[in-house]
Amino acid sequence: MSKGENSAKLNRLNRIEGQVRGIAKMVEDDRYCIDILTQMQAVKSALSKVESQILKDHAACCVAEAISSGDEDEQKEKFAELVDLFEKMKR
Numbered sequence: 495m496s497k498g499e500n501s502a503k504l505n506r507l508n509r510i511e512g513q514v515r516g517i518a519k520m521v522e523d524d525r526y527c528i529d530i531l532t533q534m535q536a537v538k539s540a541l542s543k544v545e546s547q548i549l550k551d552h553a554a555c556c557v558a559e560a561i562s563s564g565d566e567d568e569q570k571e572k573f574a575e576l577v578d579l580f581e582k583m584k585r
Contacts, residue, residue: 506544510541557573
């Protein structure tokens with residue numbers, strides 16, 4: 495993973511952080527509930543995009559390395575990590 499890719503993810507996360515602070519301010523200011531919920535959906539969508547990119551990076555890097563290594567234990571470990579992650583995501 496390149497520094498540029500990490501930088502892009504960090505920039506997105508920083509924007510999300512700002513959005514969350516904005517939502518907190520909206521709650522403080524007793525703004526209209528639908529406006530708050532709309533902003534919350536935007537944050538969830540933005541987080542989902544970052545999550546997808548990190549998952550893609552993991553598959554392209556860590557999982558691919560385990561496959562090419564020929565090390566069965568490492569392959570099983572990476573596969574188990576992915577299964578555990580997907581199980582957590584279903585909750």
